[in-house]
Amino acid sequence: MKAAIITPGRDVTEIIDHLEVLDPEFKPEVWPDITNPEDIAVALVWKTTGNILSKFTNLQLICSFGAGVDHLITSTLIPKFVSITRLVDxxxxxxxxxxxxxxxxxxxxxxxxxxxxxxxxxxxxxxxxxxxxxxxxxxxxxxxxxxxxxxxxxxxxxxxxxxxxxxxxxxxxxxxxxxxxxxxxxxxxxxxxxxx
CATH class of the missing domain: 3.40.50.720 (NAD(P)-binding Rossmann-like Domain)
Incomplete structure (x- = not known):
């Protein structure tokens, strides 16, 4: 299962470093340098629009770094079968x-x-x-x-x-x-x- 980090305008180096500590084999791709969007099943997002996410045709899970996910839940560009979670910190x-x-x-x-x-x-x-x-x-x-x-x-x-x-x-x-x-x-x- 491939994952992508989609956080336009945000440096994700520290996030990737933490993820590698948890699982050295976990290698998410980072927006906008994603080779095959159709291979991505999980998207870790921050301030991302449905326009960007609609490019990922096999998406199964969206995990928001932000507390609010209303914009994701109500987006008509994200299929209803895609699970949406958020981090509660x-x-x-x-x-x-x-x-x-x-x-x-x-x-x-x-x-x-x-x-x-x-x-x-x-x-x-x-x-x-x-x-x-x-x-x-x-x-x-x-x-x-x-x-x-x-x-x-x-x-x-x-x-x-x-x-x-x-x-x-x-x-x-x-x-x-x-x-x-x-x-x-x-x-x-x-x-x-x-x-x-």
Missing amino acids: PLLSQSVSSYCLMSIIAYEKNFKDHILNKKKKKWQWKNDKSKPAVGILGIGNIGKTLALELSNLGYRVNGYSTTPKNIDQITHFTGQENLQEFLQASDLLINLLPLT
Whole structure:
């Protein structure tokens, strides 16, 4: 079974090195230097369009390096019998969640003003803002991680997604008809919707 790595504009040297450690005999071809696209059964992809993938007529499996796969699932150029998977990386969820937490706390604690005042050698204490209600658009793996961390820190958390979720610590909204209510209930908005 032949495989290809299709990640337009991305250096895949490190990925190939890791794959060779796992299996020295595994030699994927790399886009665009693929000799016979019809021989490829497995495609490891990142930001790849159906236009490119439609050239691989015997494809059986697409594995996305990205969390979002909607663009692959809904593509009319990829046959429905082709299996589509995605990598779920807990480090990605934790990294994005940590970045969002830092931004929320920086806003809540007026870090920007404190930094500006430090440059002026001025100490001006402002009362902290009360904990804002945080709205998270997209309660997938990353959104759920962030929602639980915020809830554990005492924030009120609202989540919005296209499908219903059951997470005890958050108020969940779903469907276009509830979007306005979700937005009105949220002081800060974090967009974790997939770019697909």
